[in-house]
Amino acid sequence: MTDVLTLDPRRPDPAGIARAAAILRAGGLVVFPTETVYGLGAHALDPVAIERVFSAKGRPAEDPLIVHVHDVNQIGPLTVDVPPAVAALAARFWPGPLTLVLHRSSAVPTLVTAGLGTVAIRVPAHPIAHALIKAAAVPIAAPSANLFSRPSPTRAEHVLQDLDGRVDLIIDGGPTEVGVESTVLDLTEAVPTILRPGAVTLEMIRGVLPDARMRHAVERHPVEQGAAGHGAAPMKSPGLLAKHYSPRAPLTLYEGSNSGMTARISADAAEALARGQRVGLLVATEDRIALASSAALRIERVGSESEPSTVAANLYNALRVLDADGADLILARSFQDASGIGVAIGDRLRRAAGRIIRVD
Numbered sequence: 001m002t003d004v005l006t007l008d009p010r011r012p013d014p015a016g017i018a019r020a021a022a023i024l025r026a027g028g029l030v031v032f033p034t035e036t037v038y039g040l041g042a043h044a045l046d047p048v049a050i051e052r053v054f055s056a057k058g059r060p061a062e063d064p065l066i067v068h069v070h071d072v073n074q075i076g077p078l079t080v081d082v083p084p085a086v087a088a089l090a091a092r093f094w095p096g097p098l099t100l101v102l103h104r105s106s107a108v109p110t111l112v113t114a115g116l117g118t119v120a121i122r123v124p125a126h127p128i129a130h131a132l133i134k135a136a137a138v139p140i141a142a143p144s145a146n147l148f149s150r151p152s153p154t155r156a157e158h159v160l161q162d163l164d165g166r167v168d169l170i171i172d173g174g175p176t177e178v179g180v181e182s183t184v185l186d187l188t189e190a191v192p193t194i195l196r197p198g199a200v201t202l203e204m205i206r207g208v209l210p211d212a213r214m215r216h217a218v219e220r221h222p223v224e225q226g227a228a229g230h231g232a233a234p235m236k237s238p239g240l241l242a243k244h245y246s247p248r249a250p251l252t253l254y255e256g257s258n259s260g261m262t263a264r265i266s267a268d269a270a271e272a273l274a275r276g277q278r279v280g281l282l283v284a285t286e287d288r289i290a291l292a293s294s295a296a297l298r299i300e301r302v303g304s305e306s307e308p309s310t311v312a313a314n315l316y317n318a319l320r321v322l323d324a325d326g327a328d329l330i331l332a333r334s335f336q337d338a339s340g341i342g343v344a345i346g347d348r349l350r351r352a353a354g355r356i357i358r359v360d
Contacts, residue, residue, distance in 0.1 A: 002164050004156065009033065009173040012131045016171070021135035023168050024049075029056060031145040031159050032132050033173035034124040036097045036182050036198070037152040037316070038159050039068070039142030040167065041132070044078075047109045050141055054111070056166040059148040062234045063241070064114040065141040066099050066182070067121050070133040075121050078139060080105050083187055088208050095125035097182040098200040101236050112141050114234035118188050128173045143238060144181060145170075151245050151316040151352070154179050158320055179313035180344045184237040185212070195237040197344040199312070214343075244351040247319040249280065249327040253349050255334040256359035258287070258305070264359045265331045266290040272329060273297060280322030282332035284311070298325045308342040311335055315345060319352065 007016050020030045027049040030041045040057065042049040044067045054061065069075060072090040076082060079102045086100060104119035113119050124130060133140050144152035147162040156172035163170075183198030185205060192212040194202055205212045235241075252268070254261040266289050269279045273296055281289060281299045291297060300318035303310030322330050332353070335345045350356065 002160070002167050002170055004160070004170045004172055006172040007128055009127050012128045012173075017128070017131045017135050020132055020169055020171060021137075024132075024136045024140060025138060027052075028168040029053065029166075030132070031156075031163065031167055031170040032129055032142075033126055033156075033171065033176055034068075034129045034142075035126045035176060036124075036178045036180060037154055037176055038145040038156065039124075039129070039140075040145035040163070041068070041140045041142040043136075044068075044112060044139040044141035045107060045109065047111060050109055050111045053141065053143065056163060057143065057146070057148045059143065061111065062114050063143075063148075063238055064116065064120060064235060065112050065143050066184075066238065067108065067112065067119060068124055068129065068133055068140045068142050069121060070123060070130055072123060074139065075102070077107055078105055078119055078121060079103055085187055085192065085209055089185070089205075090123070092208050093200050093204075094123040095130060096123070096200065097125070097178055097198050098122060099182045099184045099237070101184060101186040101188055101195065103188055116234050116236060118186075118236050120184060120237055122182055126173070126176075128171060132171070149241075149244055149246055151247060151319045152181060154313070154316050158316070161320070161324075175313075175317075177313065178309075179315055179317075180341070180348055181239055183344075184239070186236055188236075196239040197347050199309075199341050199344065201340050201343065203339060239351075242351065243354075245316070245319075245348050246352045246354070247323045247327075247330055249323055249330045250354045251319075251330040251332055251352050252355045252357060253332050253334055253353035254357050254359055255336065258333075260359035261333045262287050262289060264357065265333060269297065269331055277328040278326050280325060280327030280330040282318050282322065282330060284333065284335070287333065298322055298327060305335060308335060308337050308340060308345060312341050312345050315348065
């Protein structure tokens with residue numbers, strides 16, 4: 001069994017933080033909350049500890065880790081050069097949910113970076129994460145604290161579902177605030193490029209770097225058919241696999257008009273219920289679902305379409321609730337905001353889906 005330490009995120013107990021920091025320095029694994037999702041932390045410069053992270057998660061070696069530091073001044077030893085854009089971005093967004101991809105130094109183990117010459121770095125804003133990294137006095141590699149390809153954990157109980165017995169300590173700091181992983185911005189190419197969207201949006205980054213662009217998301221995802229798995233090519237950023245963040249139950253994502261999505265979801269759910277299947281629905285607060293109440297039907301309303309930050313905060317928890325309820329399949333509507341955090345929500349849902357259906 002894994003130990004669980006509950007800390008107040010507003011005033012993290014120094015003794016608890018010191019205990020967790022000592023485990024990290026000794027090569028152990030500590031799960032801690034960040035403002036985005038819970039992270040599975042290990043000493044980033046300890047290859048043996050990093051191997052334990054990949055083993056605990058069942059994570060493929062081509063999927064790199066993000067290195068967390070407590071201050072922008074800590075990134076120097078991890079990189080071979082720090083472009084001027086870093087200072088401007090750090091002044092605006094750090095601490096916070098922005099990860100920067102830079103050229104790595106030889107101090108960073110190649111397992112952290114999928115064998116590439118780049119390293120992803122961020123300064124988290126969560127008080128527990130910030131206090132822990134500072135107390136550990138070493139950089140902390142921390143992917144999301146879940147089994148590989150599962151929805152990221154936004155609560156400590158999600159971590160226990162996946163990693164109980166696989167890590168040394170879980171710090172329970174309550175639900176995370178943002179609910180989706182950090183934005184990843186690549187600064188190693190001629191044009192700054194968002195590799196993974198998150199709460200720090202393209203519009204916000206362009207306020208600092210006007211030429212920044214968005215990488216096309218989920219480029220390989222099939223439509224109306226089964227999803228692709230991961231390949232062997234190393235990636236600059238986590239979260240780039242076509243199939244990721246997935247519940248155990250097969251998820252079908254519907255895209256199109258609100259009326260078209262809810263009508264098709266209702267019809268497909270009714271057919272599945274008639275076949276004797278347990279059905280989970282992931283919809284907005286205002287959606288009207290034309291189905292009679294049934295013990296085999298579970299509806300998770302993640303928030304209003306007009307409040308994407310609420311939807312993001314609730315998304316992964318809803319997927320895990322539907323899995324825990326024993327759904328045989330999950331039918332989800334899309335949230336198709338072309339800007340802001342809505343881009344990240346759409347990205348995560350498309351990667352979680354095994355099938356995407358477009359409706360009028």
